[in-house]
Amino acid sequence: MNNYTVFDEMMDSIAIRLNTLSEADHDETWQESDAHADYNLWLPLAGSVVVEYEEGQALVRPGEAFFFTKGRHYSARVNGGSCRFCYVSFDFALGQDRNALDEFEMMGPVPAAALAPALPAFWEAYRQVRERQPLSIMLLRGDLYALLALVFRYFLESRATRPLDLPDSRVNRLKPVLTYIRVHIDKLPDMRELAAMARMSPKYFYTYFKKVMYVTPGEYIHRLKMDAALYYLDRGLGIREIAEKLGYADSFSFSKAFKRSFGVPPTKYR
Numbered sequence: 001m002n003n004y005t006v007f008d009e010m011m012d013s014i015a016i017r018l019n020t021l022s023e024a025d026h027d028e029t030w031q032e033s034d035a036h037a038d039y040n041l042w043l044p045l046a047g048s049v050v051v052e053y054e055e056g057q058a059l060v061r062p063g064e065a066f067f068f069t070k071g072r073h074y075s076a077r078v079n080g081g082s083c084r085f086c087y088v089s090f091d092f093a094l095g096q097d098r099n100a101l102d103e104f105e106m107m108g109p110v111p112a113a114a115l116a117p118a119l120p121a122f123w124e125a126y127r128q129v130r131e132r133q134p135l136s137i138m139l140l141r142g143d144l145y146a147l148l149a150l151v152f153r154y155f156l157e158s159r160a161t162r163p164l165d166l167p168d169s170r171v172n173r174l175k176p177v178l179t180y181i182r183v184h185i186d187k188l189p190d191m192r193e194l195a196a197m198a199r200m201s202p203k204y205f206y207t208y209f210k211k212v213m214y215v216t217p218g219e220y221i222h223r224l225k226m227d228a229a230l231y232y233l234d235r236g237l238g239i240r241e242i243a244e245k246l247g248y249a250d251s252f253s254f255s256k257a258f259k260r261s262f263g264v265p266p267t268k269y270r
Contacts, residue, residue, distance in 0.1 A: 039090055
């Protein structure tokens with residue numbers, strides 16, 4: 001099972017059991033090294049947290065999140081001063097498979113733009129739970145499902161933009177194409193030109209690309225541009241400059257594409 005459409009196809013078989021929902025306050029001396037027995041989502045409320053894990057190191061700030069796969073080792077510490085974050089631990093099952101998420105590469109930071117469509121509703125439900133309002137737990141569960149769906153979507157879609165690291169030999173035929181797209185992210189490549197790089201006919205190239213990457217060439221290019229857009233926004237580049245770097249005709253076209261992916265325009269992401 002490696003095609004993420006399984007989440008939609010088996011929606012009625014998905015079960016999420018909430019184990020813990022709480023907050024943690026830590027001062028500058030706090031350090032932690034562990035491996036969770038269940039899945040965890042950390043959501044900073046104040047300050048920031050540095051998490052070191054197998055793939056690298058991440059700085060997680062308010063509005064962002066860090067998703068932990070069970071059994072994976074990590075180390076965490078405060079990024080100066082103090083920090084406070086909400087943490088959610090849960091079990092996930094897809095039918096009888098309680099380890100379904102382990103088959104996907106889903107451990108790491110999640111940017112604010114990916115969470116923005118669901119995070120405000122989650123925080124409102126969380127506030128109601130803390131105030132012990134009627135039916136607040138039921139409300140929170142629904143909003144948690146929505147938030148986790150965005151977390152999973154972020155990782156599963158981002159997975160398609162990092163294929164050069166995959167050992168699958170089928171990707172090797174596409175490496176010249178993928179490298180070209182990354183280098184020329186400011187252009188809209190001609191599909192016939194890309195097909196020629198892979199030594200395929202345009203029709204077969206489209207079919208082969210979608211089978212291996214789980215997205216069409218156009219979708220792959222769009223997602224790669226959006227990843228780059230988040231990178232540039234985090235570094236303070238202007239909307240017009242980003243639009244030019246990514247090959248959009250104007251700022252409006254870029255903003256429209258960004259909102260289609262993340263639910264908010266790039267100005268709101270800031």
